[in-house]
Amino acid sequence: MKFYCISFVLILNLYLVNASPIQIKNVPPYLSVLGSNFTRPILEPFASTQVDDNTDASHFIKKLKSENFLVYNHKFYDIIGRNPKIEVIASADYAFAHEGGAYIAKFNEVFFSSNRIDNNTKIQISKINLETNEVSFNITPKEPILFANGMYSYDGKVIICVQGQGNIGGSIVSLDPKTKKVTTIVDNFFGKFVQPGK
Numbered sequence: 001m002k003f004y005c006i007s008f009v010l011i012l013n014l015y016l017v018n019a020s021p022i023q024i025k026n027v028p029p030y031l032s033v034l035g036s037n038f039t040r041p042i043l044e045p046f047a048s049t050q051v052d053d054n055t056d057a058s059h060f061i062k063k064l065k066s067e068n069f070l071v072y073n074h075k076f077y078d079i080i081g082r083n084p085k086i087e088v089i090a091s092a093d094y095a096f097a098h099e100g101g102a103y104i105a106k107f108n109e110v111f112f113s114s115n116r117i118d119n120n121t122k123i124q125i126s127k128i129n130l131e132t133n134e135v136s137f138n139i140t141p142k143e144p145i146l147f148a149n150g151m152y153s154y155d156g157k158v159i160i161c162v163q164g165q166g167n168i169g170g171s172i173v174s175l176d177p178k179t180k181k182v183t184t185i186v187d188n189f190f191g192k193f194v195q196p197g198k
């Protein structure tokens with residue numbers, strides 16, 4: 001069974017508060033090959049890519065800096081509609097909404113994980129109810145989840161990439177959104193996992 005652990009920054013994140021006007025762009029196929037002379041600092045977003053010898057691409061990439069949504073597949077419009085907007089629906093004074101983003105349709109809730117908090121010692125799992133926009137901070141799974149990272153929704157469960165810590169390797173677990181029961185799906189691949197969310 002394959003799980004794709006998608007790590008994406010939730011739109012709850014504070015960074016997007018002052019986002020620019022929204023336009024939607026289809027990403028054109030010519031971006032598949034950027035030529036031999038492109039550079040992108042590894043931790044910078046796609047829009048920071050420098051391309052010297054592909055004018056179409058450099059033109060396009062420059063525009064990305066003012067976009068909030070990129071449409072890679074037309075089916076995305078079924079989710080965001082034709083006129084999406086970004087608004088802050090919850091905030092806190094720490095990086096409570098950093099990764100994850102697993103929508104559980106049955107309860108209309110999105111689960112997500114914080115950045116490392118408390119001096120790098122823990123990561124919280126929280127959820128937001130999309131009916132009320134009420135956040136349940138720091139929900140407590142039945143068994144500890146050591147540094148949750150990316151998440152995915154599958155079969156009504158929250159599938160979580162777990163980073164592990166020290167000698168305890170990473171794993172992929174499922175969390176029952178109601179009972180909070182944790183089930184390990186895989187904790188090694190011929191040995192050990194190192195941060196499966198990455």
Ligand SMILES: *[C@@H]1O[C@H](CO)[C@@H](O)[C@H](O)[C@H]1NC(C)=O
Pocket residue numbers: 037052053
């Ligand atoms: C590649 O990039 C460098 C640095 O920006 C530039 O000096 C050089 O002319 C570029 N080469 C080509 C073939 O575009």
Ligand SMILES: *[C@@H]1O[C@H](CO)[C@@H](O)[C@H](O)[C@H]1NC(C)=O
Pocket residue numbers: 119
């Ligand atoms: C944070 O953790 C580091 C490394 O363990 C430690 O040296 C430092 O004293 C801690 N800082 C605080 C404010 O607890």
